[in-house]
Amino acid sequence: MSPSIVESLRHFLAGFSQGQREKVIGLTCMEQQELENVFALLLLGSFVGFPAPPTFLAVELLPFMEREMQILGQRAEDACDMLGQMMGTLGVD
Amino acid sequence: MRILFYTGKGGVGKSTMAASTAWQLSRKSRVLIVSLDPAHNLGDIFCVSLNGREKRMNENLLLREVDLHRLSRDYLEREIGVLTRTYSYLQTLNLDRYFSVLKYSPGIEEYALLTSIEETIRQDGADFDTIIFDTPPTGLTLRFLALPQITITWIDRLAQIRRQILDKRHTIQKIRGAATEEEKQREIRLAYDEKDDAVLQRLTALKANYESLTEILQGPGCGVILVFNPDMLSLRESERLVEGLRDIGLPLRLLIQNKVTAENRAVADQVAEELRKMVRDVPLLRVALSTELACGLDSKLYEIPEDLVKPLDWSR
Numbered sequence: 001m002s003p004s005i006v007e008s009l010r011h012f013l014a015g016f017s018q019g020q021r022e023k024v025i026g027l028t029c030m031e032q033q034e035l036e037n038v039f040a041l042l043l044l045g046s047f048v049g050f051p052a053p054p055t056f057l058a059v060e061l062l063p064f065m066e067r068e069m070q071i072l073g074q075r076a077e078d079a080c081d082m083l084g085q086m087m088g089t090l091g092v093d
Numbered sequence: 094m095r096i097l098f099y100t101g102k103g104g105v106g107k108s109t110m111a112a113s114t115a116w117q118l119s120r121k122s123r124v125l126i127v128s129l130d131p132a133h134n135l136g137d138i139f140c141v142s143l144n145g146r147e148k149r150m151n152e153n154l155l156l157r158e159v160d161l162h163r164l165s166r167d168y169l170e171r172e173i174g175v176l177t178r179t180y181s182y183l184q185t186l187n188l189d190r191y192f193s194v195l196k197y198s199p200g201i202e203e204y205a206l207l208t209s210i211e212e213t214i215r216q217d218g219a220d221f222d223t224i225i226f227d228t229p230p231t232g233l234t235l236r237f238l239a240l241p242q243i244t245i246t247w248i249d250r251l252a253q254i255r256r257q258i259l260d261k262r263h264t265i266q267k268i269r270g271a272a273t274e275e276e277k278q279r280e281i282r283l284a285y286d287e288k289d290d291a292v293l294q295r296l297t298a299l300k301a302n303y304e305s306l307t308e309i310l311q312g313p314g315c316g317v318i319l320v321f322n323p324d325m326l327s328l329r330e331s332e333r334l335v336e337g338l339r340d341i342g343l344p345l346r347l348l349i350q351n352k353v354t355a356e357n358r359a360v361a362d363q364v365a366e367e368l369r370k371m372v373r374d375v376p377l378l379r380v381a382l383s384t385e386l387a388c389g390l391d392s393k394l395y396e397i398p399e400d401l402v403k404p405l406d407w408s409r
Contacts, residue, residue: 025268032261039254053247054240056204059172060299064291067283 037075040068094314095223096214097346097405098238101320102330103230106351108134110320110380111227113397114405119154122222127157127213129206130229138394155221157213164205203237210237211306231330235337238310241303242341248300255293259285316346316407321368323353323361328368335371345375346407352382376404 043061045052052058099111108128112135115126128135128143135156136143145160206229213224228234262285284290309315317338321331338345348368353361365377380399 021268021270025265028261028265028268032258032265035254035258035261039251039258042254043251053251054204054244055200056168057244057247057251057299059169061292061295062172064295 033071036068037071040065040072094218096315097225098228098317099320100228100234100317100334102327105320105322105327107320108227109138109394110349111225112138112395114401115154115225116395117402118223123153124223125155125217125221126225127159128227129159130227131161133158135227159209161202161205164209165201168205203240206237207240214309231334238343239341241307245300245303248296252296259290311342317343318347318349319345320349320351322351323357323364328364331368345372347404348375348377349380351380353379354382378404
């Protein structure tokens with residue numbers, strides 16, 4: 001076999017392996033994002049009217065919460081089609 | 094160093110008792126008296142103008158008034174500073190206006206009070222033998238004294254969720270394999286080690302701080318003094334305060350029944366008896382109502398004839 005075919009095959013297998021890995025961790029990623037969402041919601045709930053921890057605790061942690069706030073905003077945007085999003089993550093057509 | 098909190102219903106004479114105790118103690122030791130009550134009567138009792146600042150009465154006695162609004166504002170300004178540095182790209186937005194709303198949030202005032210107590214204990218503890226806090230009326234006092242423990246409960250729950258998040262991130266990292274150069278540069282990979290997670294680090298630091306404060310407040314050097322009057326309203330509120338203190342584990346050291354006269358003696362006995370049923374091992378001190386002191390314009394309100402120092406010797 002010529003080196004280019006071997007190289008291509010190696011790339012294909014690496015890509016396939018990576019694809020399989022991503023598929024395996026898809027659900028875990030979603031679970032992690034949901035946990036981050038819950039964390040932000042618990043901490044920053046007072047800002048949207050939920051029972052929440054003392055406000056100063058939220059203010060203390062706010063500087064480190066950029067990612068969680070982005071997820072919170074994204075979840076709020078996706079709220080109207082949560083079922084569709086779940087199906088997409090679980091690979092149901 | 095001893096720390097004393099004078100509490101009770103509004104108008105029972107907490108400030109007068111705290112000021113008189115400070116005055117009597119200052120004859121033999123160094124005393125700092127701090128007024129946390131927004132009503133601020135401390136200056137009036139000593140006939141000096143404090144205006145949210147401090148004044149030395151004599152070599153041994155320092156008076157201090159805490160301006161709660163200024164404390165809340167300073168705290169929020171500090172936090173806004175941290176936020177502005179962290180989210181530097183948001184500087185174009187009107188952050189100040191957004192945060193000015195925060196000062197109306199429930200809890201900020203209590204937090205400012207607690208911070209003030211903590212700073213006083215840590216900064217002035219070495220310079221004084223006794224620190225006396227004249228507290229706001231019952232409701233607010235119980236809320237801010239309970240704050241460290243409530244906060245620790247929240248921190249524990251939040252830290253638990255945070256550890257679960259880090260655990261998931263670690264699993265993802267293990268399956269994905271080592272991060273590529275591009276991922277490292279774009280910071281796609283998220284921190285999964287507890288030492289690298291800023292949120293968990295901050296939670297841990299806050300918890301350590303509140304645990305140490307709780308330890309001080311519940312320790313042998315700290316005590317709450319309950320001031321009450323010979324009337325049923327005062328009794329009911331005092332009962333709630335005793336229960337509240339019991340819930341948060343703060344030690345009640347002395348009961349002071351203030352404004353006792355020959356006319357109200359029977360009610361005073363009844364009220365004292367009711368309260369003693371709840372706290373049998375706490376000493377009770379009676380302070381008579383002095384019409385002479387209350388009427389004179391130049392009277393020294395802090396010069397109470399009763400010995401307010403001796404009953405405070407719980408640890409000696």
